[in-house]
Amino acid sequence: MQVVWFKRDLRVQDNRALAAAAERGSVLPLYVVEPELWRQPDMSGRHWAFVADCLADLSRALAACGQPLIVRHGPVIDVLAEIRARYPVAALWSHEETGNGWTYARDRQVAAWCRAQGIAWHQLRNHGVQRGLRDRDGWARAWDRFMAEPVVAAPALRPLPLDPGRVPLAADLGLAPDPCEGRQEGGRPAGLERLDSFLRARGESYRTAMSSPLEGRVACSRLSPHLAWGSLSMREVAQATWARQRELQRQSGGPQARWRGAMRSFSGRLHWHCHFIQKLEDEPRIEFRNLHPAYDGIRPAAPDRDRLRAWALGETGLPFLDACMRSLRATGWLNFRMRAMAMATASYHLWLDWRAPGLELARLFTDYEPGIHWSQVQMQSGTTGINTLRIYNPVKQGHDHDPTGAFTRRWVPELARIPDRHLQEPWKAENASEVLGRAYPWPIIDHLAAARAARDTIWAVRGDAGFRERAEAIQARHGSRRSGIARTGRRKPVADTRQLGLPLEG
DNA sequence: AGTGCAGTTGACTTT
DNA sequence: TAAAGTCAACTGCAC
Numbered sequence: 001m002q003v004v005w006f007k008r009d010l011r012v013q014d015n016r017a018l019a020a021a022a023e024r025g026s027v028l029p030l031y032v033v034e035p036e037l038w039r040q041p042d043m044s045g046r047h048w049a050f051v052a053d054c055l056a057d058l059s060r061a062l063a064a065c066g067q068p069l070i071v072r073h074g075p076v077i078d079v080l081a082e083i084r085a086r087y088p089v090a091a092l093w094s095h096e097e098t099g100n101g102w103t104y105a106r107d108r109q110v111a112a113w114c115r116a117q118g119i120a121w122h123q124l125r126n127h128g129v130q131r132g133l134r135d136r137d138g139w140a141r142a143w144d145r146f147m148a149e150p151v152v153a154a155p156a157l158r159p160l161p162l163d164p165g166r167v168p169l170a171a172d173l174g175l176a177p178d179p180c181e182g183r184q185e186g187g188r189p190a191g192l193e194r195l196d197s198f199l200r201a202r203g204e205s206y207r208t209a210m211s212s213p214l215e216g217r218v219a220c221s222r223l224s225p226h227l228a229w230g231s232l233s234m235r236e237v238a239q240a241t242w243a244r245q246r247e248l249q250r251q252s253g254g255p256q257a258r259w260r261g262a263m264r265s266f267s268g269r270l271h272w273h274c275h276f277i278q279k280l281e282d283e284p285r286i287e288f289r290n291l292h293p294a295y296d297g298i299r300p301a302a303p304d305r306d307r308l309r310a311w312a313l314g315e316t317g318l319p320f321l322d323a324c325m326r327s328l329r330a331t332g333w334l335n336f337r338m339r340a341m342a343m344a345t346a347s348y349h350l351w352l353d354w355r356a357p358g359l360e361l362a363r364l365f366t367d368y369e370p371g372i373h374w375s376q377v378q379m380q381s382g383t384t385g386i387n388t389l390r391i392y393n394p395v396k397q398g399h400d401h402d403p404t405g406a407f408t409r410r411w412v413p414e415l416a417r418i419p420d421r422h423l424q425e426p427w428k429a430e431n432a433s434e435v436l437g438r439a440y441p442w443p444i445i446d447h448l449a450a451a452r453a454a455r456d457t458i459w460a461v462r463g464d465a466g467f468r469e470r471a472e473a474i475q476a477r478h479g480s481r482r483s484g485i486a487r488t489g490r491r492k493p494v495a496d497t498r499q500l501g502l503p504l505e506g
Numbered sequence: 507a508g509t510g511c512a513g514t515t516g517a518c519t520t521t
Numbered sequence: 522t523a524a525a526g527t528c529a530a531c532t533g534c535a536c
Contacts, residue, residue: 211522336522337522339522340522340523341522341523344522344523379522380522388522388523389523389524390522390523390524391523391524392522392523392524393523393524396523396524397523451524455524
């Protein structure tokens with residue numbers, strides 16, 4: 001018996017674990033509901049809801065192949081032991097998972113169990129992430145090669161006399177109620193619809209609209225939860241994008257210029273997806289510890305509960321920031337730029353250690369992908385040591401990305417009586433005291449003073465002895481080969497890049 | 507018509 | 522995926 005263990009690869013198409021297992025004999029397609037996983041602080045009801053959509057669809061798709069999904073509850077090893085008691089298990093098949101600390105530890109236990117039982121566990125490469133990578137040289141080319149390989153079809157399966165089991169409700173898993181009215185639907189039909197409508201219609205204004213919290217909702221691909229939970233494979237998405245690019249190349253002329261730019265930009269971002277996951281794969285501790293240790297201890301270890309709560313609920317008194325957080329809570333999605341701003345305000349303006357706000361965001365993003373998430377959290381908190389500091393001004397971002405105020409007003413209706421010109425800084429309105437302190441809070445911080453204080457502290461750390469040497473080591477291991485290290489001084493970039501063995505920029 | 511000047515714009519640097 | 526500061530060039534306008 002070949003056991004195919006589905007994790008974050010909830011599809012039958014282009015599923016190499018499933019296809020390879022089916023070539024070798026009878027397949028038992030298994031999903032294990034692990035109660036302990038769903039008790040982890042980065043997991044939430046909206047993740048489960050999306051996964052449950054995917055499981056329902058996966059089971060239908062597997063049934064069409066000949067054998068529906070087998071759903072079991074409990075620790076994976078217990079479930080596998082039960083299966084082994086009934087069938088001789090020749091091998092376990094799955095995709096490599098770059099998950100959180102809990103799934104990493106669980107996978108090591110599963111590996112040990114398989115060894116002890118004499119069961120081969122085949123873990124196939126997932127996305128463009130490489131396990132056991134030594135350095136980043138040639139990484140992008142390897143990504144292209146892997147994504148260009150043929151998509152594998154869904155195999156035919158022999159039916160098994162097994163109870164398919166049941167997909168539980170979030171409440172059965174002890175998950176806190178997590179209403180998310182605007183959550184994206186999981187499953188492959190929804191994913192394929194997103195892919196097609198993005199490449200054919202919605203994507204045209206991608207480059208300009210992606211920075212807007214309102215327009216981005218339509219103009220961004222919205223494929224992220226499907227890639228995170230595997231209802232689509234990265235290869236399928238990459239190949240569909242390349243096909244669309246070739247089609248646009250054939251159609252000459254100006255009207256397609258916008259489309260071509262959008263698709264170029266989008267395919268670049270598909271690399272970045274895996275580039276960030278690779279960091280967590282290479283260094284799992286970035287989920288818990290500052291990538292650059294010089295930042296250890298600069299923020300209080302225990303988060304200020306009031307600040308954290310106000311930030312998480314969208315009650316800081318900074319309208320645009322609050323609108324972003326409320327929108328995220330209600331829909332499970334926020335565009336990239338606003339995610340960066342939300343994390344940066346928690347880390348810089350509110351001076352919260354990134355771990356607690358990072359967990360909050362992990363639970364709120366339907367598309368929570370641990371590798372991307374924790375890499376981004378650290379980058380936006382300035383604790384990597386290799387990225388430029390980006391301290392966002394929530395008022396300026398509001399003016400720049402919500403010029404009409406439509407987004408802010410939609411999510412912060414308490415400000416209805418504040419005139420447009422003061423919407424982003426209601427404390428400056430003449431009628432401020434009619435609204436603030438009543439329906440909507442006064443700002444909990446002076447954001448300009450807070451940004452200044454944060455910047456001064458961070459830059460002081462950067463000047464400390466030994467900071468730079470450590471940063472260069474981090475760059476050598478994790479940095480993109482195209483961007484090079486963020487330069488802070490007047491040192492000659494050419495000399496530096498040679499020293500690091502990097503190609504010249506450009 | 508040329509000059510002086512305040513205000514603006516954009517490229518570039520610094521934090 | 523930042524923002525603030527610096528500086529030179531430019532603009533509009535009064536005289």
